[in-house]
Amino acid sequence: MIHPFDRAIALTALDTDHFSGATSPDYANMVGPFGGITAATLLQAALLHPARLGDPVALTVNFAGPIADGPFIVQARGVRTNRSTQHWMIELVQGEQVGATATAVFAVRRSTWSAQDADPPPQMPPADSLPRFSPALRITWAKRYDMRFAEGEVPSTFDGAEQPHARSRLWVRDEPPRPLDFASLTAICDSFFPRIFIKRRSAAPIGTVSLTLYFHADAAALAAQGAAPVIGTARATRYHNGYFDQSAEIWTGNGLCLANSHQLVYYRE
Amino acid sequence: MIHPFDRAIALTALDTDHFSGATSPDYANMVGPFGGITAATLLQAALLHPARLGDPVALTVNFAGPIADGPFIVQARGVRTNRSTQHWMIELVQGEQVGATATAVFAVRRSTWSAQDADPPPQMPPADSLPRFSPALRITWAKRYDMRFAEGEVPSTFDGAEQPHARSRLWVRDEPPRPLDFASLTAICDSFFPRIFIKRRSAAPIGTVSLTLYFHADAAALAAQGAAPVIGTARATRYHNGYFDQSAEIWTGNGLCLANSHQLVYYRE
Numbered sequence: 258m259i260h261p262f263d264r265a266i267a268l269t270a271l272d273t274d275h276f277s278g279a280t281s282p283d284y285a286n287m288v289g290p291f292g293g294i295t296a297a298t299l300l301q302a303a304l305l306h307p308a309r310l311g312d313p314v315a316l317t318v319n320f321a322g323p324i325a326d327g328p329f330i331v332q333a334r335g336v337r338t339n340r341s342t343q344h345w346m347i348e349l350v351q352g353e354q355v356g357a358t359a360t361a362v363f364a365v366r367r368s369t370w371s372a373q374d375a376d377p378p379p380q381m382p383p384a385d386s387l388p389r390f391s392p393a394l395r396i397t398w399a400k401r402y403d404m405r406f407a408e409g410e411v412p413s414t415f416d417g418a419e420q421p422h423a424r425s426r427l428w429v430r431d432e433p434p435r436p437l438d439f440a441s442l443t444a445i446c447d448s449f450f451p452r453i454f455i456k457r458r459s460a461a462p463i464g465t466v467s468l469t470l471y472f473h474a475d476a477a478a479l480a481a482q483g484a485a486p487v488i489g490t491a492r493a494t495r496y497h498n499g500y501f502d503q504s505a506e507i508w509t510g511n512g513l514c515l516a517n518s519h520q521l522v523y524y525r526e
Numbered sequence: 527m528i529h530p531f532d533r534a535i536a537l538t539a540l541d542t543d544h545f546s547g548a549t550s551p552d553y554a555n556m557v558g559p560f561g562g563i564t565a566a567t568l569l570q571a572a573l574l575h576p577a578r579l580g581d582p583v584a585l586t587v588n589f590a591g592p593i594a595d596g597p598f599i600v601q602a603r604g605v606r607t608n609r610s611t612q613h614w615m616i617e618l619v620q621g622e623q624v625g626a627t628a629t630a631v632f633a634v635r636r637s638t639w640s641a642q643d644a645d646p647p648p649q650m651p652p653a654d655s656l657p658r659f660s661p662a663l664r665i666t667w668a669k670r671y672d673m674r675f676a677e678g679e680v681p682s683t684f685d686g687a688e689q690p691h692a693r694s695r696l697w698v699r700d701e702p703p704r705p706l707d708f709a710s711l712t713a714i715c716d717s718f719f720p721r722i723f724i725k726r727r728s729a730a731p732i733g734t735v736s737l738t739l740y741f742h743a744d745a746a747a748l749a750a751q752g753a754a755p756v757i758g759t760a761r762a763t764r765y766h767n768g769y770f771d772q773s774a775e776i777w778t779g780n781g782l783c784l785a786n787s788h789q790l791v792y793y794r795e
Contacts, residue, residue, distance in 0.1 A: 314735065314790060315735060315736035317588075317629060317736070319584070319629050319631055321605060321613040322606055336617070336624045336627055337591055337623065339591055342735065342792070344624070344627060346615065346627055348605070354606065355605045358613060358615055359629075360628075362588055362736050364735075364769065366768050366769070367767060369767050369793065370795060371765055371766045372688070372725065372764075372765045373763065373764045373765070374691050374692055374693075374721075374761065374763060375690040375691035376761075419641070421644040423643055452643075456641065457639070467584035467586070467631050467738075467740075469586060469736075469738040471769075471771045471788075473764045473766045473769070473771070475766075492643065494642065494775060494783050494786055495640075495642045495742045495782075495783040497635075497640045497742045498635040498636060498637055498638050498640055498744060499636050500583050500740075502742070502786050504786075504788075513764075514763050517763055517771050517773075517788070519738060521631070525638070
């Protein structure tokens with residue numbers, strides 16, 4: 258049994274730098290694929306590349322235009338390899354059109370002094386004590402996640418009542434459960450609904466234009482996490498003339514930050 | 527009189543996509559140039575490009591390796607232009623080596639519903655009431671900024687006393703004063719000292735590997751700001767095995783967020 262996530266990010270090597278793949282109906286968005294699955298697929302090309310060094314520490318994906326349902330080519334080009342870091346430029350192409358671009362930094366980590374800053378990790382009731390979220394929006398990809406909100410659920414009716422803030426706090430995991438890895442963590446980092454849905458209680462037309470992730474999790478931390486749910490927190494700073502930012506963090510139940518996620522989102526109206 | 531910032535980011539067009547430039551001693555870092563000036567120079571290539579559409583809304587710069595003092599070539603390639611957005615891939619090359627890569631999203635903004643989220647803008651005493659910061663570190667670029675800290679100044683002696691957090695709050699402007707534009711805002715977004723200097727009170731060897739900016743300021747907001755100082759806030763989430771994240775925000779004195787800045791920083795020890 259192949260997990261739908263693995264089916265969705267599957268790539269076939271065409272030559273050293275080029276891979277073929279295809280969108281998956283399991284992760285369909287309102288139009289085209291869920292951005293998180295596209296981001297995971299672009300990262301996957303570098304993860305699969307024979308010249309890969311170490312593990313990802315930073316990833317930025319720019320969504321250049323709509324991705325059509327169907328096949329695509331991903332090119333992953335290592336632009337510089339140092340002793341312990343490696344820099345990638347990645348493009349997803351359909352026909353003559355660039356659908357998405359990405360840059361990634363990979364690194365071999367060494368053991369160093371480590372710490373978290375003073376803001377306490379998010380406090381959450383047990384996942385089992387919260388109901389599973391069922392999105393009112395008809396978006397297939399959301400069914401591939403088990404989400405349990407403690408705060409800032411997407412409203413079931415969009416009544417347009419502007420809220421003081423758009424913060425969310427939830428448990429989230431792949432559905433069905435799947436051991437966490439860099440690709441699935443990437444997709445989870447984009448599974449936070451657009452903050453404007455919560456702030457305005459309105460389903461404004463939106464589209465992420467740029468997504469950036471920083472990985473604090475190394476392979477050992479991912480292995481320790483397994484298929485258990487992670488805690489996600491999300492918030493926004495400013496919505497201005499068509500674009501807003503949102504930032505999210507992914508935490509273990511034990512209070513370790515696994516990743517930061519930032520994005521800039523286009524909106525209309 | 528050309529401002530040192532304009533001298534530092536000056537580019538000469540070689541053909542449509544290629545520009546030549548050189549590092550400036552005015553913005554020297556401990557080794558090579560200040561990352562903020564490199565980021566501003568990469569953005570400048572897209573700003574100067576004859577095919578440019580609109581203004582920058584998102585920028586990511588990856589610092590691939592040390593940049594040597596001296597000349598460089600910047601290539602800015604428009605990978606996709608839509609009706610109101612434009613996607614760029616940019617590279618800085620010295621000889622055969624890629625020194626930095628960037629992606630940028632430009633957009634033509636339309637007037638829409640706009641708002642800020644509930645976290646109040648940073649509260650600051652007047653800039654004039656705070657002393658100008660004088661860095662103990664011998665870094666030339668810091669002299670090109672007038673910084674006045676209300677919280678989280680870089681310590682004058684590195685005594686290794688670990689702090690509970692690494693938050694900073696300061697007024698900052700170009701020195702000498704210069705009207706704010708997209709390039710100078712980019713550099714200011716990278717003018718926050720590495721959080722580990724404040725957290726550990728130790729001058730660990732560091733280097734930013736990836737920097738992402740989201741611009742909320744449009745050309746009108748920049749014109750309104752002029753050469754007045756902006757408020758900067760910065761903080762970190764986690765320092766783990768050689769890499770930490772830091773996030774910063776740039777605000778006007780009137781409480782409008784002009785930009786978000788995020789970065790992942792390598793550290794040793």
